[in-house]
Amino acid sequence: MSNLNVSNCSLLEVSECYIISVDFFIIPLLSAIWIMLPAYLPNPVAAVFGGGTPIDFGRNFTDGRRLLGDGKTYRGLIAGIVAGVAIGLLQIQAQAMYNLSFLPSHTLLSITLLAVGALLGDVCKSFFKRRYGKERGSKWPLADMYDLVIGAFVLLLIVDPSWLFGQVTLAAFILILILTPILHRATNIIGYLLKIKEVPW
Ligand code: CTP
Numbered sequence: 001m002s003n004l005n006v007s008n009c010s011l012l013e014v015s016e017c018y019i020i021s022v023d024f025f026i027i028p029l030l031s032a033i034w035i036m037l038p039a040y041l042p043n044p045v046a047a048v049f050g051g052g053t054p055i056d057f058g059r060n061f062t063d064g065r066r067l068l069g070d071g072k073t074y075r076g077l078i079a080g081i082v083a084g085v086a087i088g089l090l091q092i093q094a095q096a097m098y099n100l101s102f103l104p105s106h107t108l109l110s111i112t113l114l115a116v117g118a119l120l121g122d123v124c125k126s127f128f129k130r131r132y133g134k135e136r137g138s139k140w141p142l143a144d145m146y147d148l149v150i151g152a153f154v155l156l157l158i159v160d161p162s163w164l165f166g167q168v169t170l171a172a173f174i175l176i177l178i179l180t181p182i183l184h185r186a187t188n189i190i191g192y193l194l195k196i197k198e199v200p201w
């Protein structure tokens with residue numbers, strides 16, 4: 001359908017059209033967002049609704065530092081997973097109602113693995129962050145940005161690899177890697193301005 005874009009371009013314009021063409025950019029971009037919505041939502045929702053009993057119940061690891069820290073709570077974990085699954089259910093509903101066949105198809109399993117994996121990745125990151133002696137809320141640039149992607153994709157790879165390889169194209173995956181730090185930074189700045197987060201990262 002969208003090869004049209006490329007064929008309409010003159011020779012000089014070809015490279016430019018190629019980049020903005022539907023097949024090569026817009027669809028992978030929309031697909032990346034569509035795939036990741038159930039994984040992106042849990043973190044900000046955990047930040048809004050989190051608090052109360054920490055997942056590690058305040059216990060320390062053998063190194064004398066907290067196992068996970070006060071930034072990882074049951075309320076945040078549950079609220080985040082519920083939100084991720086809820087947005088995923090809306091996406092599945094939308095796909096059934098409208099002709100969205102150009103987007104990857106979510107399943108109940110895929111949205112659950114994305115939401116759970118995103119927050120498991122976040123919890124694992126905090127475990128290692130504490131082992132490196134970094135305080136709760138301190139900056140750990142790459143890990144803080146990619147924990148959710150790693151968690152979500154590792155869980156998909158283990159539990160539902162056929163969905164992963166059937167629905168996530170290489171182009172969409174690369175765009176997820178580019179998009180995630182940008183969205184992460186943007187939401188954290190918004191969260192900080194709204195006084196939901198204590199630090200803008
Ligand atoms: N949060 C939560 N439960 C979770 C994840 C997050 O309650 N499972 C809340 C906490 O209030 C946390 C905030 O969301 O402070 C922001 O999350 P995040 O940046 O992941 O935590 P940090 O406070 O930075 O802690 P860490 O250094 O361990 O990443």
Ligand code: MG
Nearest residue numbers: 137138144201
């Ligand atoms: Mg943080």
